[in-house]
Amino acid sequence: MAARQRMLSQRMILQTVLASQGHPTQLAAARQSLALFTTSQQKLRQTGRELAPDLAQIILKAYEGPQGAGPTVDAFIQQISATLDQIERQDRRMPDTLAQLVDRTDQVLDALNRATTAFDQITSAQSQAMMRELTGIVNSIQTVAREAKVVSFNAQVMAARAGQHGREFAVVANVLSGITAEIDGLSLKAISLTGRK
Structure with a gap:
């Protein structure tokens, strides 16, 4: 699921850019992708609470540690939502907000990569234990x-x-x-x- 988040983040940015250029169906599609992304993110964080303590620490560190993905992803969700609201209202500040969103893409992808790596570690540990x-x-x-x-x-x-x-x-x-x-x-x-x- 963590890897899917990377794909969804890119899809949302593309849909948001297209919506800003006047494609009304893309605005609805971006909102739908945002809802899916937000729900998935909540599930990923919840997964950490459902694991054994040693494995839960890996997720906690990935999301809440000093270089945690959580705050970065949360800020991204808020920024996408704000940008979509500005597009819908045809706010004149929207181009600046959109540019900031696009500039943040690498930072969000790095955060999602760290989260994916944490889940890969857990999968590997669980596989070894099962073997x-x-x-x-x-x-x-x-x-x-x-x-x-x-x-x-x-x-x-x-x-x-x-x-x-x-x-x-x-x-x-x-x-x-x-x-x-x-x-x-x-x-x-x-x-x-x-x-x-």
Whole structure:
């Protein structure tokens, strides 16, 4: 969503410039883009409050820290809104306000890039945590599969010793052996997904 904000910011500036040149549909489009941008920005900030404390700190720093994107983006939202109001009222000060808005484009993009980087860090950290958890699950499955193989082998030995009376027991032991082979295959697939060799 943070990356989408960069695109939306550029779209709003283009729509605002076109609206200032007398394209009435662009004024409505710019207001619609501004509403979407503002809502997305609120959701991005809210996301930081919904994360684990260590990850929330990354978002807090990105938005509220000394070089935080939050104040820059908030000022951009206010400036776009004020410019659109001036266009609608045909205010004579609008060209100056529009020029200031366009001049601020790089600053806003830099702020949105910092926010995107913060969310990329979180995504990477969450992905790594999920891979560690998946690796632990695969290891547990492999442990159970090894134990099931031992049980299956012992059951086959006992069935062979029991001779004629152990035939039904041998069937169960063979089924268990087949299940453990399937578990091994699934474990290997899971291991390849986690990037382990």
